[in-house]
Amino acid sequence: MRPLRSRRASADLSARPLGRDFWKIWAAAVANRFGDQVRVASFALLTADATDDAVWLGVVIGCNYLPWLLFGLLSGAAVDRLDKRRAFVAADLGRAVLCGLLVVSVFAGTVDVAVLAAFAFVLTGLQTVSDAAFTAMLPRVVARDRLAEAHSRLSAAQGVAGQFLGPPVAVALFVVAHALPFAANACTLVFAAMLVLRVRVPRDSGGALRDLRARTLFGDVAAGLRWVRDNRAVAAYGYAVGVMNFASAGVQATLVLYTVRELGLPAGVYGLALAAWGGGAIAGNLVAPLALRRVGPATLAKLAQTCQVVGYGLLVVADGAPEMFLALALNGFGAGNWNVTSTAVIQAASPVDLLGRVGSVMRMVSFGTAPLGALAGGVLADVVSLRAPAAVGVVASVAAIWVLASLTEKPGARPGERSGVRT
Known part of the structure; x- marks a missing residue:
């Protein structure tokens, strides 16, 4: 009983x-x-x-x-x-x-x-x-x-x-x-x-986590970076965020040219392509909590990246609007699941005194890799092919799966612990 x-x-x-x-x-x-x-x-x-x-x-x-x-x-x-x-x-x-x-x-x-x-x-x-x-x-x-x-x-x-x-x-x-x-x-x-x-926000309790706060602001930054580096699962999610955003920015930066020049579609189809990606992402956001309860965050993170592999792969071989829409919807669906999973895991794993710093590290990775990815995507599209950024996306998503491969589920634990996070 x-x-x-x-x-x-x-x-x-x-x-x-x-x-x-x-x-x-x-x-x-x-x-x-x-x-x-x-x-x-x-x-x-x-x-x-x-x-x-x-x-x-x-x-x-x-x-x-x-x-x-x-x-x-x-x-x-x-x-x-x-x-x-x-x-x-x-x-x-x-x-x-x-x-x-x-x-x-x-x-x-x-x-x-x-x-x-x-x-x-x-x-x-x-x-x-x-x-x-x-x-x-x-x-x-x-x-x-x-x-x-x-x-x-x-x-x-x-x-x-x-x-x-x-x-x-x-x-x-x-x-x-x-x-x-x-x-x-x-x-x-x-x-x-x-x-x-009007929000009631509990104050920090300090105590055992007080040693995570240094005497200087730059010392605090260093403490946050060290914590992310030393936490195996959070670091893995951070690496995956970097490669994922790098690849996604390259595809998005060249998508309008891919639509018009590579596939020979009217310029107006570009707006529909963005809508397909956005709709897939919202669907992924909504499905993620149920999927997390069914398979756990480590498995869902890998499945989300697998959706990215398939989506980018379809962009490499697409020859018309239907294949492009399906590819972008799959890509968005994987991204939506990934965003919910990675954010929930990282926040659940982070000590309360480090939440601001850990979140800023992840944003820096996200905003730092996206411009580089957009630049690389433009160069590849000009020098190699307009399909090359999508091919890079396939490689990047496979690399993310490889980085996440060591994370395992621990049934019954909270989200951070289920993914092998040490807090």
Whole structure:
């Protein structure tokens, strides 16, 4: 009879709601993703309207990502020292003020490309603090055995808000008034900050984990890097994130040319191709919690990468739109499962005092490898073939499976432990 009661208790535990605090930060994160995508798309539109120089366009777009490489680790270390809720609110309100100043500058006609680059750089710099604070908050308001479900719901909603709604809304607002998208972003940032102000975030207990905090901010960064390096499973997921993003960026950077030149399809099909990838990713986000309960995170991570292998392989041999749509949907489905699995495992494994730093390490890997992958994909497409980036994707996904091969399931353990994580 005792095992039966244990199973019933486990079922009751898994059926409990995620709670109001989760839904508040869920709404805040979705609003931020939508607003950020509106802003980034509008920076490109405003820069193209101000200059025909492709170099300046690249500079402005690059300033939307460069702070992650320069300040991401420091932001994560700072957040681990600070009150997470206050750090999030301060960063988002600071970004809202900057968006307001940009609106005034656009209306006044005093914006040039150098000013746009500066605004993009500072806004993203504050975003590194906001995102690190969110990463550290979520496992504090959601039980660690529910992180996969929480990330599933969050990733699916962010995918819809960011990928499907953000860019077209940015274009529509920009047509009405060039400053309007930035005003909309200011509103989403204030909305997110007000929601997070109402979230009850438990304070750090310190104690046994106090030795993970060094005397200096750079010492904190070093401690976080050492922890990721020494944790076999988290390091494996980090390596896999790097190779996966490298390959994905190469394919995405050349996808429009692959669609139009290699397959000879109309340019409008490119939008449908992106929708196929995004739809597959959202489906993967939603399926991931059930799959995790059935097979465990280590197995699901490998299956997700296997979907990537098949998807990239189909792109290598595709000769029409149906094969391309299927390939991108499979690729997105694998990516959606992978994102939920890897994030839940890494957060479940990370000590509470290191959540900001570990999340920033993973973001640095993600944002650092993507530009390199896009550049490599462009070179390969020009020198070898427009199918070459997809071939690199096959190799990269196989390499990720090989890196993850040593991870094993431990039935009955929490997500981090099931994947062989040492905490």
